[in-house]
Amino acid sequence: MRTHFCGLIDESMIGQSVTLCGWADVARDLGGLCFIDLRDHEGIVQVVAEPDSAAEGNAAVIATAAQVGYEDCLRITGTVRKRQAVNNRVPTGQVEVVATHIEVLNKAEPLPFHAHENPGEDIRLKYRYLDLRTPEMQRKMRTRTKLVQALRRWLDARGFQDIETPILTKATPEGARDFLVPARMHPGEFYALPQSPQLFKQILMVAGFDRYYQIARCFRDEALRADRQLEFTQLDMEFAWVEESDVQDTAEAMIRDAFRDVMQVELAQPFPRITWAEAMRRFGSDKPDLRIEMEFTDIAELVKGCEFKVFTDWANAEDGRVIALRAPGAASLSRKQIDDIGAHAAKYGAKGLAWMKIEDPAQGREGVNSPIAKFLDDATLAAILQATGAQGGDLVLFGAAAYNTASEFMGAVRLKLGKDLGLVREGWAPLWVTDFPMFEWDDEAQRYVALHHPFTAPAVDDVAELQANAKTAVSRGYDMVLNGNEIGGGSIRIHRPAMQSAVFELLGIDAGEAQAKFGFLLDALRYGAPPHGGIAFGIDRIAALMAGTESIRDVIAFPKTTGAQCPMTGAPSPIPDAQLAEVHVSVRPKPAKVDEPAAE
Incomplete structure (x- = not known):
């Protein structure tokens, strides 16, 4: 035509x-x-x-x-x-x-919105075909296509085999809820849609394929947000006969070449590497945005004997932390703006946020404007100013709580200040975060849960040593982070059945449950499984970064809303009883709302 x-x-x-x-x-x-x-x-x-x-x-x-x-x-x-x-x-x-x-x-009928307008997301998704027709969405989707093409070319040229793994598989929960599919030919039984190809790619290593990759569709029944969808795409990779550096060096070279190919951007070589503990200590995040130069100053030793009870309580607690964060040039913020920062911190667990406006540090107490200064003696105040490097015109914010809680909410404060004050420098800041904790304690379930997944190898190779030091055990996990976004995560896997069984036991999965859920993996590990490891990259997240958008929905052709719905097709939708009967499923009615008694 x-x-x-x-x-x-x-x-x-x-x-x-x-x-x-x-x-x-x-x-x-x-x-x-x-x-x-x-x-x-x-x-x-x-x-x-x-x-x-x-x-x-x-x-x-x-x-x-x-x-x-x-x-x-x-x-x-x-x-x-x-x-x-x-x-x-x-x-x-x-x-x-x-x-x-x-x-x-x-001939086109009058459109529900003009391509040069900015309608709400519900309208954009209801008429997605019109939204996708706009030059901006065409550009974003083309960026995604170029990314996938670049990754495939790179991997094919280096001997990786593209192998498809099942979409209908066994339910093996790895931290999120599975999507379940009733099996018509097996009444009362279900398939699950894969959260990732994790176990299949490990078995491919046992099978001798050495280097595998797949552009895989994955499914997780979890709450949606700007960087999360019910179904998503990841580049899945696995290597046999490797250690951490082998996987990291290969993956880093691939991502660096993809950015050069798609965007004509040169990323750092090599990427910086920091441990999880260092990332939390300096930035309060396991995916720190290194474009923001602000870092934490720990001041617990300086305030252990001060009269400000919040500081002293946490400074003297075994798991406590007291953090100071200097925001350059932010003393001009109003009290309302500082209160807004405190409200933001409260979303992440803060009970309050103390602050100091620094007018002239050379004048000591007279050069500081702060509601907590009266609780600090001159020596303590001077020590804080010196430790933080505070200059005239700066704002210093303080967080005190349990170590992880203080780290998390002050990390959120750091990001907000960086964006609000224009302190996020242009460009790209990749890094590796390594040596994650093996486990974290779930107070509600009263047991350990895997920080990554239960197939990640611990740093120690001795089962007894892992069992004796589970609380402080470090894993062989690693994440690739770019501009504050985790774009890839992986680990060296457990390749010995005794260690895998020990990890299951520490996670509260007894031998019977482990055999029922993961017996096929345990069996495979018994037949000469080689040391292996891998990584998976979020195609949607990388494409969104390349396209310059904060939402992965802008680089997915037909995404769901944050309410897990598709306005265009009307999914999810009811299924006729006759069709449900074919798969031996009946739907329980929604519980009726109980009216509250009228106030007397």
């Missing part, structure tokens, strides 16, 4: 006849002289229908052009010529197409 794409018309084609197909982005009738900005997936070119054209049937061309409306689907034939009024805002701005034939392939 067409000979060329709209966005690829250039000066080399002047004098040529071309046939284009696309949508009317803009249509203007200037009283017999008509202009149409015709758009396809490659871009926009100006088409003109003018009365002085020598083309046969010119009056019909002008008449048709005059009736063209917004987003009409068109096929236009014409001759390329030099444009008099050059438009440097578009790549085709040096030329235009003089129409000799215009065919309306499909």
Whole structure:
């Protein structure tokens, strides 16, 4: 139907006849002289229908052009010529197409929103086909395509095998809820959609495939947010006969080349490596944004004997922490703005947020404006100013709580201040975070849970040593972080059945349950499983970063809302009883709402 794409018309084609197909982005009738900005997936070119054209049937061309409306689907034939009024805002701005034939392939009804507007997300997702038609969404989705192509080329060239693993599999919970699929031929039994190909890729290493990858669809029945969907795509990789550095060096080279290929960006070489403990100590996050230069100062030793009870209680507690965070130039913030920062910290567990505005540190107490200064003697105050490096015009914020809680809410404060104060530098800041804790304690369940997943190898190779030191055990896990986003996570896996059984036991999974859920893995490990490890990258997250958007929904063709719904198709939806009966499923009615008794 067409000979060329709209966005690829250039000066080399002047004098040529071309046939284009696309949508009317803009249509203007200037009283017999008509202009149409015709758009396809490659871009926009100006088409003109003018009365002085020598083309046969010119009056019909002008008449048709005059009736063209917004987003009409068109096929236009014409001759390329030099444009008099050059438009440097578009790549085709040096030329235009003089129409000799215009065919309306499909007339568009009035649209629910204009492509140049910014409608709410519900409207965008209900009419996703119109949203995706816009140049900005076309650009974002193309960025994703280029990313996947670059990753595949890189892996194929280095001997990785692309192997598909099952979508219908066994329910083996790894921290999130499974999506369950009733098995019609096995009444009362269910498949699960995979949260990841984790166990299958480990078994592929046992099977001798050495280097595996897959662009895998994964499913997790969990709450949605800007960087999380019920179904998502990850680049899954696994290596046999490796240690941490082998996986990390390979993955880092791949990501560096992908950014060079897709974005012409050079990432750092090598990426910095810091441990989980260092990341929490310096930044209060296991995915720190290194573009923000602010770091924590621990001041527990300085305030153990002060009169401010919140400080002294946590400074003297075994698991307590007292943090100071200097925000350069932030003393100009109003009390309301500081209160807003405190409210933000409260979302992450803060009970309060103390502060100091530094006017002139050389004047000591007289140069400080703070509601807590009266509780600090001169020596303590001077020590805090020196430790934080506070300068005139700075704001110092303080957090005191249990170590992990204080780290988390002050980490959130650091990010907010960085964004609000414009302290996030431009560019890309990748790093590796390593040596994660093996377990964390779940107070509600009164047992350990795996920080990554239960197949991550501990740093120690002795079962008895792991069992004796489970609380402080370190794993062989690692994450790749970019601009404060975890884009990839992996580990060296457990390859000996005795260690895997010991980890299950520490997680409260007894031998019977382990055999029922993971027996096929334990069996495989008994037959000469090699040391192996891997990593998985979030395609959606990386594509969103490359496309310059904060939401992965902008790089997924048909995402769900935060309410886990698809406004376009109406999913999820009820299923007829007859169809449910075929898969031996009945739906329990929703519990009726109990009316509260009227107040007396």
